[in-house]
Amino acid sequence: MDLASMLYLGVTFGLFVVFVLIFMHTYSKKRKEEGEIAKYRMLDDD
Amino acid sequence: MNQTAYDYDIVKSFVNWSIVWGLVTVLVGVIVSLQMVEPALNFPPYLTFGRLRPIHTNAGIYGWGVGVIFATFLYIVQRLCKTPLWSPKLARFQLWFFNATIIASAITLLLGYTSSKEYHEMEWPIDVMVVILWVAFGLNIIMTIIKRKEEHMYISLWYMMAAIVGVAILYLVNAAAIPVSLFKSYSAYAGTNDANVEWWFGHNAVAMVLTAPPLAMFYYFLPKSTGVPIYSHRMSIIAFWSLIFMYLWTGAHHLLWTPVPDWIQTLAMAFSLMLIAPSWGSVFNGYLSMNGQWHQMRENYLVKFLIIGITFYGLQTLQGPMQAIRTFSAFIHYTDWIPAHIHMGTMGWVSMISFASIYYLVPRIYGKNLYSIPLANLQFWLILTGQLMWSISLWIAGVLQAGMWNAMNPDGSLTYTFMETMVEMYPYWWIRVGGGLIYFAGVVVFIYNLVMTVRQGEPAVTTESAPVAGRA
Numbered sequence: 001m002d003l004a005s006m007l008y009l010g011v012t013f014g015l016f017v018v019f020v021l022i023f024m025h026t027y028s029k030k031r032k033e034e035g036e037i038a039k040y041r042m043l044d045d046d
Numbered sequence: 047m048n049q050t051a052y053d054y055d056i057v058k059s060f061v062n063w064s065i066v067w068g069l070v071t072v073l074v075g076v077i078v079s080l081q082m083v084e085p086a087l088n089f090p091p092y093l094t095f096g097r098l099r100p101i102h103t104n105a106g107i108y109g110w111g112v113g114v115i116f117a118t119f120l121y122i123v124q125r126l127c128k129t130p131l132w133s134p135k136l137a138r139f140q141l142w143f144f145n146a147t148i149i150a151s152a153i154t155l156l157l158g159y160t161s162s163k164e165y166h167e168m169e170w171p172i173d174v175m176v177v178i179l180w181v182a183f184g185l186n187i188i189m190t191i192i193k194r195k196e197e198h199m200y201i202s203l204w205y206m207m208a209a210i211v212g213v214a215i216l217y218l219v220n221a222a223a224i225p226v227s228l229f230k231s232y233s234a235y236a237g238t239n240d241a242n243v244e245w246w247f248g249h250n251a252v253a254m255v256l257t258a259p260p261l262a263m264f265y266y267f268l269p270k271s272t273g274v275p276i277y278s279h280r281m282s283i284i285a286f287w288s289l290i291f292m293y294l295w296t297g298a299h300h301l302l303w304t305p306v307p308d309w310i311q312t313l314a315m316a317f318s319l320m321l322i323a324p325s326w327g328s329v330f331n332g333y334l335s336m337n338g339q340w341h342q343m344r345e346n347y348l349v350k351f352l353i354i355g356i357t358f359y360g361l362q363t364l365q366g367p368m369q370a371i372r373t374f375s376a377f378i379h380y381t382d383w384i385p386a387h388i389h390m391g392t393m394g395w396v397s398m399i400s401f402a403s404i405y406y407l408v409p410r411i412y413g414k415n416l417y418s419i420p421l422a423n424l425q426f427w428l429i430l431t432g433q434l435m436w437s438i439s440l441w442i443a444g445v446l447q448a449g450m451w452n453a454m455n456p457d458g459s460l461t462y463t464f465m466e467t468m469v470e471m472y473p474y475w476w477i478r479v480g481g482g483l484i485y486f487a488g489v490v491v492f493i494y495n496l497v498m499t500v501r502q503g504e505p506a507v508t509t510e511s512a513p514v515a516g517r518a
Contacts, residue, residue, distance in 0.1 A: 019291050026283050038198040039275040042126060042266070
């Protein structure tokens with residue numbers, strides 16, 4: 001495997017890790033209420 | 047309660063102009079469909095199928111589609127951020143520059159100036175105009191988000207930002223060209239690289255113009271219309287990020303069975319199939335948001351447009367990945383199946399959501415009740431009937447066409463000549479004309495209803511969330 005291929009593989013793996021982290025952050029039990037606030041706030045009139 | 051002074055004048059202007067371009071695209075669409083069945087209706091050199099077809103597609107995507115994006119984004123960003131626009135003057139400049147760009151595109155395409163790249167036909171001076179226009183729009187939206195008074199960012203804002211950044215990258219990369227005169231340039235890429243970049247742009251224009259923005263509208267206008275929140279904000283966030291991570295790899299499914307490297311085709315095929323998950327994440331979120339509210343499908347004309355719109359999105363995003371499979375693609379590619387697929391997305395998904403968004407906006411920004419709910423319902427059925435006639439007839443035509451192209455005699459020669467396959471298409475093409483005319487009638491009813499709303503609609507005392515005469 002040449003350097004370019006290793007780089008592509010690294011970027012792909014890195015992106016996958018970033019996605020997993022986003023998933024874990026969004027669905028963490030601690031953030032359950034926080035993650036849903038926006039859908040109620042958008043219905044508020046000002 | 048403090049009332050924020052929102053700028054609705056610019057929203058009104060973009061609504062009006064997007065409707066003008068929407069009417070143009072449907073009208074030209076009907077004309078080119080007639081030219082397919084009556085070649086005598088081609089009047090060279092300007093009014094031929096070859097020159098009118100890109101006017102139809104570009105007026106549809108950039109005039110109607112992007113026009114509605116401008117109108118709705120400039121409204122939604124103010125409401126979700128609870129702050130007025132960062133620069134109303136920049137938005138006013140954007141309005142006139144938008145129309146200048148669309149008019150310049152139409153004139154140059156009629157004159158035959160084209161880069162020959164599908165959905166990116168305009169020559170380099172208009173590319174420059176598009177970049178200026180998008181920077182003005184993007185800057186205004188992003189700066190408004192930055193100075194927002196609402197801490198929590200609703201999912202629509204995420205889709206809006208993705209669309210702004212995505213279109214900027216796609217357009218700049220695909221527009222790279224070497225000008226040789228005022229109206230002629232040559233692509234900076236060559237051969238299969240050019241094709242690969244073009245369809246990376248082409249398919250992701252679908253993502254960033256015809257998917258992310260309508261989703262932003264859907265997620266905003268559905269709960270506003272029903273009065274209840276979406277099922278899951280967190281699910282919408284995951285669907286968003288999945289879409290962002292997956293979409294950009296799928297463009298090469300337009301190039302299956304071509305000299306583009308095999309691994310790129312396989313990659314595009316795999317990511318296209320994976321894309322079902324985020325797409326249906328949004329579809330399910332929409333359906334689950336209707337729990338206990340399904341009666342509104344009968345009672346609220348806005349909900350009818352929105353739910354049928356997201357249903358078309360679901361069908362589109364199931365059919366699309368199927369078409370991206372090599373064996374299926376080998377059968378239906380280059381047949382009439384493909385425009386049927388595309389028009390389910392544009393006439394069904396994108397336009398249904400756009401009609402609903404404008405129906406929601408007009409009564410609120412003009413402070414008047416909708417002129418006629420029965421007319422809105424009539425338009426819904428005209429649009430739905432026209433769309434289904436259009437797509438179903440050409441799906442059948444596409445399968446028939448593919449079957450005839452692939453039919454072989456025992457000695458290995460083709461069973462049918464190309465002309466014989468063409469002749470078989472005529473009945474289906476006439477049905478397409480009929481579907482287009484019915485759809486056009488729906489657009490005329492839509493415009494009449496809105497004009498009468500502005501002229502004669504009863505003044506409405508309304509809040510943002512309460513439906514304005516939204517009950518049938």
